[in-house]
Amino acid sequence: MTIQWFPGHMAKARREITEKLKLIDVVFELVDARVPLASRNPMIDEITAGKPRLLLLNKADMADPEVTRLWVEYFQGKGLPVLVLNSKTGQGINKIEAAAKELVKEKFDKMKAKGIIKPRAVRALILGIPNVGKSTLINRMAGKNIAVTGDKPGVTKKQQWIKVGSSLELLDTPGILWPKFEDQSIGLKLAVTGAIKETLLDFSEIVLFALNYYKDHYPERLQERYNLEDIPDEAIQLFDAIGKKRGCLMSGGFIDYEKTAEIVLRDIRAEKLGRLSYERPDQV
Numbered sequence: 044m045t046i047q048w049f050p051g052h053m054a055k056a057r058r059e060i061t062e063k064l065k066l067i068d069v070v071f072e073l074v075d076a077r078v079p080l081a082s083r084n085p086m087i088d089e090i091t092a093g094k095p096r097l098l099l100l101n102k103a104d105m106a107d108p109e110v111t112r113l114w115v116e117y118f119q120g121k122g123l124p125v126l127v128l129n130s131k132t133g134q135g136i137n138k139i140e141a142a143a144k145e146l147v148k149e150k151f152d153k154m155k156a157k158g159i160i161k162p163r164a165v166r167a168l169i170l171g172i173p174n175v176g177k178s179t180l181i182n183r184m185a186g187k188n189i190a191v192t193g194d195k196p197g198v199t200k201k202q203q204w205i206k207v208g209s210s211l212e213l214l215d216t217p218g219i220l221w222p223k224f225e226d227q228s229i230g231l232k233l234a235v236t237g238a239i240k241e242t243l244l245d246f247s248e249i250v251l252f253a254l255n256y257y258k259d260h261y262p263e264r265l266q267e268r269y270n271l272e273d274i275p276d277e278a279i280q281l282f283d284a285i286g287k288k289r290g291c292l293m294s295g296g297f298i299d300y301e302k303t304a305e306i307v308l309r310d311i312r313a314e315k316l317g318r319l320s321y322e323r324p325d326q327v
């Protein structure tokens with residue numbers, strides 16, 4: 044699902060999240076491990092209004108593990124607890140419950156000491172921009188697929204809690220945040236990782252962006268995949284070289300950029316270039 048965000052949509056999303064926040068103790072902020080900054084909402088601090096937050100780097104199976112390790116250090120250094128996940132297989136999700144308990148421990152202990160609350164489960168909400176894996180994670184944590192009953196006329200969907208382990212309850216609907224489109228590179232990062240539909244942007248532009256990044260950070264992967272002897276300095280020459288190797292030629296011997304872009308994008312989606320990250324903490 045790709046949502047076109049207009050100010051009205053953002054205001055509505057924000058209202059819905061504010062309502063949900065009243066019910067919960069902790070926020071699980073889900074981002075794409077390959078682009079942990081571009082897939083964050085710029086107003087997350089303000090929106091979550093001081094609720095304790097656990098950052099979840101999802102789709103880590105597709106990200107460069109070394110870069111993910113640097114991101115974990117980066118966020119921890121900023122005092123933000125962070126876990127690395129693969130929601131598809133469930134890897135890492137067994138650590139969420141303990142991390143959530145830790146986040147509310149002080150508050151719960153105080154409330155218990157004052158006799159305000161009896162011991163109860165920690166209540167949590169998953170927040171994130173479209174396509175970061177919110178539903179996949181909720182289904183995984185629920186341990187079974189939950190029938191989606193919302194968005195149908197005449198069906199009223201009540202908020203439901205999903206019990207996770209012995210001490211965690213998760214709201215069954217996530218909060219959907221909008222991505223930031225502050226600069227074009229964010230849009231390109233989101234397009235290359237599939238968070239926004241590539242049809243919204245020019246195909247070749249996305250691939251040019253990706254090739255430029257690989258040229259600087261993963262040249263050996265390009266050499267291997269496309270059988271290139273060396274990597275040219277300019278991404279456009281790289282485009283040419285790949286097009287030639289893949290026989291994407293038009294009459295007159297010109298490179299068919301569209302076809303080349305399609306091949307490269309298909310390779311990226313099929314993870315033929317391996318595990319890749321598109322942001323690094325040392326470039327923030």
Ligand SMILES: Nc1nc2c(ncn2[C@@H]2O[C@H](COP(=O)(O)OP(=O)(O)OP(=O)(O)O)[C@@H](O)[C@H]2O)c(=O)[nH]1
Nearest residue numbers: 044101102128129130131173174175176177178179
């Ligand atoms: N490889 C991999 N794919 C994942 C992971 N988590 C989710 N996905 C895939 O990412 C895509 C989007 O997942 P969803 O769970 O629909 O994402 P969402 O955040 O609920 O998306 P919206 O409904 O658009 O807000 C699906 O194709 C999932 O299979 C993960 O950890 N690893």
